[in-house]
Amino acid sequence: MSPVPPELSSPAGQDKPPSKQILVLGLDGAGKTSVLYSIATNQVKRNTVPTKGFNAICVNKEETKMEFLEIGGSESLREYWKMYMPRVLLLIYVVDSADHERFPVAKKLLHQLVQNNSTLPVMILANKQDLEGAYCITDIHDALALSEIGDKRKMFLIGTHVAQDGLEISSSLKDTQELIAQLASETL
Ligand SMILES: Nc1nc2c(ncn2[C@@H]2O[C@H](COP(=O)(O)OP(=O)(O)OP(=O)(O)O)[C@@H](O)[C@H]2O)c(=O)[nH]1
């Protein structure tokens, strides 16, 4: 794996600024790849393989071109997250709603990511709402201390789940898809 995808290593002489992206971050196993697949294809396929580097997907919806970039959430890849923050248009932060133990680390990393950008829109997906032990939205709001993240930015907290393979895309992910397209068209 090359740790740096091509967009960050523009060849000499090409000064075109890299395009802004929708970053999809969150701890390993939160469901980033699975969510992204549903949003991009309107089909459901729960992912089975951890992302070992980057996962870039381009989605065209009506007039809006959206470039999603997932960076894997394993510890060794988290150091790359901040490299992509300067040109991010929207941060989508995915958490596993049933992973109670790792909420403190998920919170810490989220706060670090947004601390220097008080107006960046943030969308938090409280994923795996289908699991029995899933925290509800209010608990997740508290566990991630979202009230401390700032009141100047647009912030969304949405409960989602990726349906099982072969089923229809969940309504929560449909709504998420619409909202992302709307935000991207407003912000671009
Ligand atoms: N029950 C349930 N399982 C899910 C859901 N979303 C994803 N999964 C499962 O959770 C595991 C991790 O999903 P991924 O999409 O690979 O997670 P990721 O955030 O991309 O993980 P990394 O790439 O390692 O950072 C897989 O076994 C998925 O099938 C969900 O909403 N509910």
Ligand SMILES: [Mg+2]
């Ligand atoms: Mg992944």
